[in-house]
Amino acid sequence: MDDMAxxxxxxxxxxxxxxxxxxxxxxASATIKQLVEMFRVEVPASExxxxxxxxxxxxxxxxxxxxxxxxxxxxxxxxxYKDNDPxxxxxxxxxxxxxxxxxxxxxxxxxxxxxxxxQISDPNGPPEVRDWLIGNLRAGTEPPKNESLRHEIDQYIxxxxxxxxxxxxxxxRSLDLLYEATGNIGFRSLDVTHYRQFLAILDREQNSEQxxxxxxxxxxxxxxxxxxxxxxxxxxIFGFVRNSKYRIEVGPSPTQTKYTLEQVKTAVxxxxxxxxxxxxxxxxxxxxxxxxxxLKAAHLDGTYIVKARAKNKRNGVQKGxxxxxxx
Numbered sequence: 441m442d443d444m445a446x447x448x449x450x451x452x453x454x455x456x457x458x459x460x461x462x463x464x465x466x467x468a469s470a471t472i473k474q475l476v477e478m479f480r481v482e483v484p485a486s487e488x489x490x491x492x493x494x495x496x497x498x499x500x501x502x503x504x505x506x507x508x509x510x511x512x513x514x515x516x517x518x519x520x521y522k523d524n525d526p527x528x529x530x531x532x533x534x535x536x537x538x539x540x541x542x543x544x545x546x547x548x549x550x551x552x553x554x555x556x557x558x559q560i561s562d563p564n565g566p567p568e569v570r571d572w573l574i575g576n577l578r579a580g581t582e583p584p585k586n587e588s589l590r591h592e593i594d595q596y597i598x599x600x601x602x603x604x605x606x607x608x609x610x611x612x613r614s615l616d617l618l619y620e621a622t623g624n625i626g627f628r629s630l631d632v633t634h635y636r637q638f639l640a641i642l643d644r645e646q647n648s649e650q651x652x653x654x655x656x657x658x659x660x661x662x663x664x665x666x667x668x669x670x671x672x673x674x675x676x677i678f679g680f681v682r683n684s685k686y687r688i689e690v691g692p693s694p695t696q697t698k699y700t701l702e703q704v705k706t707a708v709x710x711x712x713x714x715x716x717x718x719x720x721x722x723x724x725x726x727x728x729x730x731x732x733x734x735l736k737a738a739h740l741d742g743t744y745i746v747k748a749r750a751k752n753k754r755n756g757v758q759k760g761x762x763x764x765x766x767x
Contacts, residue, residue: 449461449494449495449498450462450468450494450498452487452490452491452494454487456471457471457472457473457485458470458471458472459471459475459490459494461498466498466501466502466505468497468498468501470494470497472484472485472490475490475493475494475497478493478497479493488620488641489620491623491637492622492623492624492625493623495623496623510542513531514532514540514541514542517530517531517532517540518539518540521534521540522540526540530543531543584626587626587627587628588624588626588627589619589622589624589625589626589627589630590619590624592627592670593615593616593618593619593666596615596666596669597611597612597615610658610662611662611666613659614658614659614660614662614663614666615662615663615666617638617641617642617645617659617663618638618663618666620638620641621634621635621637621638621640621641622634622637622638627670627674627676628674628676630667630678632679632680635678635680635686638663639660639686639688642656642659642660642688643656645659653688653690654690656688657688657689657690660687660688664681667681668681704723707719708720708723717732718732721735724765724767725745725765727749728750728751730750730751731747731749731750731751733750734747734750735747740767743766743767744764744765744766744767745764745765745767746762746763746764747762747763748762748763749763
């Protein structure tokens with residue numbers, strides 16, 4: 441919540457199910473019901489899942505404000521340069537009829553944007569203005585398939601699996617979190633604001649799922665690998681991928697003890713009973729004490745151990761995958 445407020449994207453009122461932003465340049469609000477009406481899709485009432493729709497709505501309002509401010513500047517310029525020509529460094533000039541105009545046009549939707557900017561805050565204003573804004577919002581909800589971030593993620597995962605990539609489900613989980621931060625956008629629209637939200641989601645997941653810092657770093661690495669893949673295939677650049685200030689660092693654990701190869705050989709030679717079994721499972725399967733404690737006879741078939749890792753469970757519910765280790 442603090443992160444959203446800091447970047448001027450507003451806050452969410454869970455009781456009223458309403459988004460609201462109050463900044464010097466923009467004041468707006470929208471309930472979940474209003475977002476559903478705008479986009480004609482089912483918008484979840486949770487803060488996390490409704491946020492992409494709210495951000496798209498905010499983006500359109502900011503466009504309106506930008507054009508409104510530009511037109512105010514033009515009106516001032518017409519008064520200021522009424523009796524003389526604008527200087528060369530100015531953004532304005534005289535056209536063939538002697539009228540003051542901008543040197544560069546604002547875009548093909550300038551007239552629509554100006555009309556909407558003047559009347560969007562009036563709920564009793566002309567319905568065609570409101571319809572234009574809503575239509576513009578809906579047009580942006582479904583990017584073309586060849587530009588869709590969701591499509592690129594699915595293609596990337598499919599290719600990863602076909603090549604025999606290990607832990608593909610972990611890659612999928614990482615990219616799903618990235619998609620949660622961006623919403624349904626074209627990959628060319630992905631910017632540092634989305635990336636900061638992705639990092640905030642990683643913080644949230646670390647707290648709720650009790651991740652280690654290493655797991656959090658691995659999630660970021662998976663996302664970086666995918667983004668570099670997009671850069672190579674589509675000639676785009678995501679500069680934040682290489683910015684060190686966003687890199688998640690994992691230092692050595694102060695409580696971690698490391699053993700030499702000779703010490704491990706000595707331990708295996710002298711260990712007996714349950715201690716020897718636990719030591720071999722740790723060495724061969726990479727298990728922790730929590731995995732060994734859960735081991736049952738039903739998990740063994742004579743050649744393999746088939747079970748879920750303890751770290752992939754939360755309150756006894758399986759959240760990861762079932763592993764298979766050959767003894």
